[in-house]
Amino acid sequence: MSNLYMKNASRLVVLVLLGWQLSSCYYDKADIVYPSAGTCDTTAATFSAKVLPLMNTNCNVCHGGTASAGAGIKLDTYTGVRAQLTAGRLLGSLQHQSGFSAMPKGGTKLSDCNIAIIKAWVNAGALNN
Numbered sequence: 235m236s237n238l239y240m241k242n243a244s245r246l247v248v249l250v251l252l253g254w255q256l257s258s259c260y261y262d263k264a265d266i267v268y269p270s271a272g273t274c275d276t277t278a279a280t281f282s283a284k285v286l287p288l289m290n291t292n293c294n295v296c297h298g299g300t301a302s303a304g305a306g307i308k309l310d311t312y313t314g315v316r317a318q319l320t321a322g323r324l325l326g327s328l329q330h331q332s333g334f335s336a337m338p339k340g341g342t343k344l345s346d347c348n349i350a351i352i353k354a355w356v357n358a359g360a361l362n363n
């Protein structure tokens with residue numbers, strides 16, 4: 235093998251490795267570079283449009299209406315959800331923090347996006363909107 239060939243071959247290896255590094259970096263940071271691409275939309279996180287439907291889907295089989303499996307906690311009205319928030323129990327249980335009963339009980343934690351939507355509503359003042 236000629237010296238020249240070895241030189242070119244090692245350059246190629248460096249280039250390929252560099253390209254791979256850059257492309258993995260590109261994909262890791264794609265959501266930061268392009269915020270609109272498949273990320274979580276926390277705008278318009280109102281109680282009626284976002285929070286209550288999440289409660290109805292994930293929580294109110296136990297905490298809604300006449301359900302008796304929710305230890306008397308009601309999450310099918312603004313007043314009910316607001317009461318858990320004010321008591322400081324809503325976000326900790328949703329986020330499965332220690333010291334809280336993980337919700338939905340016996341089920342899968344809500345997605346990061348759905349939790350972010352609920353937090354956005356809280357941060358905007360937890361309005362009855």
Ligand code: HEC
Pocket residue numbers: 289292293294295296297303304305307309318323324327328333334335336337338339340341344
């Ligand atoms: C399978 C029934 C069930 C589902 C579904 C459920 N819960 Fe609960 N939840 C309970 C029970 C029972 C308790 C009483 C505490 C306990 O037994 O863990 C409770 C307690 C809570 C508490 C008080 C927790 C604490 O640590 O003080 C909150 C807040 C709560 N639930 C919110 C939710 C939310 C929000 C959802 C949906 C994301 C949900 N729950 C889904 C049954 C349920």
